Amino acid sequence: MHMPKVTFIVNGKEQTVETEGGKTLLEIAQAHQIPMEASCGGNGFCATCKCKIQKGQENLNPRNDREEAMGAGEGERLGCQASVQGDVTVELLPA
Ligand code: FES
Numbered sequence: 409m410h411m412p413k414v415t416f417i418v419n420g421k422e423q424t425v426e427t428e429g430g431k432t433l434l435e436i437a438q439a440h441q442i443p444m445e446a447s448c449g450g451n452g453f454c455a456t457c458k459c460k461i462q463k464g465q466e467n468l469n470p471r472n473d474r475e476e477a478m479g480a481g482e483g484e485r486l487g488c489q490a491s492v493q494g495d496v497t498v499e500l501l502p503a
Pocket of ligand 1: 446447448450453455458486488489
């Protein structure tokens, strides 16, 4: 089975990792020592995990109410609420 690839862009540097489908961007980042912040512990209440999806939005689950409430804008997701089904490229945003 094809393993989804997630490319994280951190301060202009790219790092691509493979993952099982269904994990959140936050879980994937934490498993690979990528510095995505998660002040609320991944519960959708802090927005420090907010990131910009550069490619592959269609390979993520639909946005949820927490993301709307936390003001994730066009092309943005909360890393803790976005689960990966296919290849995506994600830019970390300053908290
Ligand atoms: S970790 Fe707090 S909103 Fe995602």
